Amino acid sequence: MSRVDQLRFIIDDIDKNIVRLFEKRMETAEKIAQYKLENNLGILNTSREEEVIESALNELYNKDYRDELEEFIKKLMEISRRVQQKRILGMGKKRIKIGFQGVEGSFGHQAAIEYFDKDAEFMEYMSFEDVFKGLLNGETDYGVLPIENSSTGSISSVYDLIGEYGFYIVGEKCLRIKQNLIGVKGASIKDIKEIYSHTQGFEQSSSFLKKHQEWKLIPYHNTAYSAKTVALSNDFTKAAIASEKAARLYNLDIIEKDINDNEHNYTRFVIISRKALEYIDTSKISVMFSIKHRAGELYKVLEGFHLNNVNMLKIESRPIKNRPWEYMFYIDFEGSLNDIDIVKSIEKIKNSSTYFKLLGNYTADKNAS
Numbered sequence: 001m002s003r004v005d006q007l008r009f010i011i012d013d014i015d016k017n018i019v020r021l022f023e024k025r026m027e028t029a030e031k032i033a034q035y036k037l038e039n040n041l042g043i044l045n046t047s048r049e050e051e052v053i054e055s056a057l058n059e060l061y062n063k064d065y066r067d068e069l070e071e072f073i074k075k076l077m078e079i080s081r082r083v084q085q086k087r088i089l090g091m092g093k094k095r096i097k098i099g100f101q102g103v104e105g106s107f108g109h110q111a112a113i114e115y116f117d118k119d120a121e122f123m124e125y126m127s128f129e130d131v132f133k134g135l136l137n138g139e140t141d142y143g144v145l146p147i148e149n150s151s152t153g154s155i156s157s158v159y160d161l162i163g164e165y166g167f168y169i170v171g172e173k174c175l176r177i178k179q180n181l182i183g184v185k186g187a188s189i190k191d192i193k194e195i196y197s198h199t200q201g202f203e204q205s206s207s208f209l210k211k212h213q214e215w216k217l218i219p220y221h222n223t224a225y226s227a228k229t230v231a232l233s234n235d236f237t238k239a240a241i242a243s244e245k246a247a248r249l250y251n252l253d254i255i256e257k258d259i260n261d262n263e264h265n266y267t268r269f270v271i272i273s274r275k276a277l278e279y280i281d282t283s284k285i286s287v288m289f290s291i292k293h294r295a296g297e298l299y300k301v302l303e304g305f306h307l308n309n310v311n312m313l314k315i316e317s318r319p320i321k322n323r324p325w326e327y328m329f330y331i332d333f334e335g336s337l338n339d340i341d342i343v344k345s346i347e348k349i350k351n352s353s354t355y356f357k358l359l360g361n362y363t364a365d366k367n368a369s
């Protein structure tokens with residue numbers, strides 16, 4: 001072993017000890033952070049830091065290293081303050097709460113889990129409007145709602161609720177939907193008399209259901225809730241249209257798999273919030289507006305997209321309550337508010353509309369266009 005190798009061997013051993021001591025020191029600092037949080041104390045304590053430096057310098061045999069040691073200890077305390085800060089923020093951070101319609105095993109629940117951190121708290125709501133109410137009264141931080149299915153089209157009630165409640169769209173999640181006919185363990189297709197599902201489940205499986213006109217269709221709040229109801233009934237004559245996950249969760253049999261009419265069956269969910277978020281990495285914009293009931297008004301708006309080379313993704317119109325034959329338009333288009341052409345297109349819509357609201361600028365799900 002060369003001399004330098006020998007010395008490096010010694011350094012490696014010293015570093016191992018330093019790492020062990022470093023870990024110990026940081027863990028102790030975290031315990032102090034806990035105490036500070038409980039006693040409402042600030043992290044920085046200058047007089048204590050001065051003491052720490054002084055006693056460290058007193059420990060030093062080789063006084064030539066005074067400045068270096070001081071620098072080292074100062075840096076160490078800076079790191080320890082950062083660790084404490086992280087710890088306090090982590091402890092203070094409340095779990096975010098997400099509202100969805102239905103029960104565990106519903107597609108809304110799945111979209112919520114896939115979009116948000118698993119540590120979030122997921123809250124079940126009976127109806128779409130209940131999800132909005134939960135957000136309005138502060139029970140939740142975000143709501144997850146289906147807005148469009150690739151086979152059956154827009155979920156108009158959710159559009160209306162977005163208009164009514166005035167929340168923002170801060171994200172989207174596109175989910176592949178596979179519907180299944182599920183029944184109690186041991187039930188066969190011949191036993192069935194009644195089917196429970198959300199109307200979307202029926203609509204998405206309409207060709208399959210046409211072959212069984214004798215079945216009574218009972219619309220329910222949610223596909224997973226239908227599965228749960230069938231499980232509780234323990235009745236061979238009842239079946240549900242729901243996900244494979246719901247079948248597993250409620251201990252039911254899959255009588256017929258993948259009964260949706262279209263193989264490529266997707267539902268797009270929007271993530272709604274009381275506040276708009278900062279526009280970072282955004283690629284899709286949603287707006288809502290109404291226009292004068294006059295020839296060429298919608299054309300003027302759409303011209304703005306063409307002139308500024310903006311790709312429109314979807315347009316939806318919904319009747320305005322109490323104003324017969326007048327409509328609210330909802331448009332989704334590609335872009336970010338950091339882009340000047342996009343801002344110009346939006347200005348054009350604003351100038352041509354009687355009412356305008358920017359619903360959100362968010363990151364598009366790659367499966368949504």
Ligand SMILES: C=C(O[C@@H]1C=C(C(=O)O)C=C[C@H]1O)C(=O)O
Nearest residue numbers: 029032043044045048049077080
């Ligand atoms: C660890 C503490 O928090 C901070 C960090 C210090 C350190 O790393 O030694 C000292 C004082 C505080 O500014 C403490 O208060 O003791």
